[in-house]
Amino acid sequence: MTPWKKNWLRKEAPKSKESADRFRELKKEITVMRKQGEPPLKDPHSFAQYMCDLCSTPHPISDLRQCVFCGRWACDACWKDEYYTCKSCAGIIKIRTMMGKE
Ligand SMILES: [Zn+2]
Numbered sequence: 437m438t439p440w441k442k443n444w445l446r447k448e449a450p451k452s453k454e455s456a457d458r459f460r461e462l463k464k465e466i467t468v469m470r471k472q473g474e475p476p477l478k479d480p481h482s483f484a485q486y487m488c489d490l491c492s493t494p495h496p497i498s499d500l501r502q503c504v505f506c507g508r509w510a511c512d513a514c515w516k517d518e519y520y521t522c523k524s525c526a527g528i529i530k531i532r533t534m535m536g537k538e
């Protein structure tokens with residue numbers, strides 16, 4: 437595991453300059469769908485559930501996590517603990533990591 441990734445797993449905002457640069461670069465490539473802190477969509481068919489932005493299925497709010505890159509809300513199945521992002525952003529990060537110099 438590379439240092440920037442470890443850093444990332446612990447904290448959402450990386451501190452070192454190098455990882456901050458990577459974070460910025462990734463942010464340029466990822467389309468932001470929601471602002472940070474913006475709530476998930478309510479499931480129109482139930483009062484207590486919210487929609488996963490990736491697979492569009494309803495889940496209790498406690499099951500959804502907001503991706504720090506695209507801002508989408510992801511359920512467990514659409515979340516990548518490895519990167520602490522949604523599945524879609526994790527795919528982009530994975531490609532970038534493979535193309536990186538490390
Ligand atoms: Zn999902």
Ligand SMILES: [Zn+2]
Binds near residue numbers: 506522
């Ligand atoms: Zn994402």
